[in-house]
Amino acid sequence: MALVTVQRSPSVSSSPPSSEYGSSVYSLEEEEQKNRSLSEYYFAVKGFGVLLPKNECQLGRGRRSGSAPPDIQIHLQAMLHLLCQGDTLHMAVRLESQHMGRVRYLAVVGRVGRQDTEEDILLGVDFTGERPSTGLVVPVLADTRISLNGDGGFSVCTAGRKHIFKPISVQAMW
Numbered sequence: 154m155a156l157v158t159v160q161r162s163p164s165v166s167s168s169p170p171s172s173e174y175g176s177s178v179y180s181l182e183e184e185e186q187k188n189r190s191l192s193e194y195y196f197a198v199k200g201f202g203v204l205l206p207k208n209e210c211q212l213g214r215g216r217r218s219g220s221a222p223p224d225i226q227i228h229l230q231a232m233l234h235l236l237c238q239g240d241t242l243h244m245a246v247r248l249e250s251q252h253m254g255r256v257r258y259l260a261v262v263g264r265v266g267r268q269d270t271e272e273d274i275l276l277g278v279d280f281t282g283e284r285p286s287t288g289l290v291v292p293v294l295a296d297t298r299i300s301l302n303g304d305g306g307f308s309v310c311t312a313g314r315k316h317i318f319k320p321i322s323v324q325a326m327w
Contacts, residue, residue, distance in 0.1 A: 256280040
């Protein structure tokens, strides 16, 4: 169990403005504030990561309890690189995989859409080595149903399709 910090890469549009001579016009304090805003904090345990709200991150800063599983921080970082700038990775859970050498995650990703409404998707992310790829995108719509299976998995039904997932640790999700 650990508090994991991952850095979001700054976009080209968020680079500091330059003066006539090419030096940055941001002060050191402003630069630190910008770097903090690019950091996201996750609680990680047994292949599961959940985004912590910014106000909780400031309270727990510098505090660690145990250590994160070795791949979770690398995988969370790589998943963030798959997302667009305005997207938020709310939660990721590692899934059982039928293929050796492949690590799979189900991630809940959200963004503020039109008319300030929250838009969410379920994103299936596969890792072969350290490179992530998107294997599944399921929009969370008003008719989406989620049901628990007896074997520790769950199914998501939406838009006439049924997707079945089995986390490696059900305890981590609850």
